[in-house]
């Protein structure tokens with residue numbers, strides 16, 4: 424499970440191959456700074472396909488839960504993930520941004536004979552992680568009279584409200 428997920432991108436797409444399995448959150452090193460805990464597994468699927476113009480593409484799907492840290496109460500904040508995205512495989516970097524007629528929502532990557540699928544999955548997850556994850560109102564421990572920063576901010580909020588009235 425901790426092995427590399429290396430695919431030959433072009434060959435993978437042309438032959439419409441599929442890679443399906445689970446990866447541990449702990450194996451996704453670039454996520455670690457943002458996690459409360461690296462426990463858990465994510466289910467992934469990488470599917471090779473050709474678009475209607477026969478351009479090679481990868482379809483990525485990720486499902487699972489990551490444990491983030493709430494920035495208000497510093498407690499555990501479980502974020503369910505259900506991601507799907509498509510990547511267009513291009514031959515070289517000059518094709519990365521030029522083709523204006525292509526729909527912009529399709530990301531492009533330069534195709535490599537040894538493409539690290541784990542890194543692609545990790546990229547997709549990093550894209551959707553909130554910059555400042557917080558529990559919803561009412562579920563956050565900081566809202567329930569603890570001495571967390573939310574309470575400390577309040578006197579200043581009142582002061583500035585009073586000043587505005589002058």
Ligand SMILES: [Zn+2]
Pocket residue numbers: 493494495496497498557558562563564565
């Ligand atoms: Zn919280």
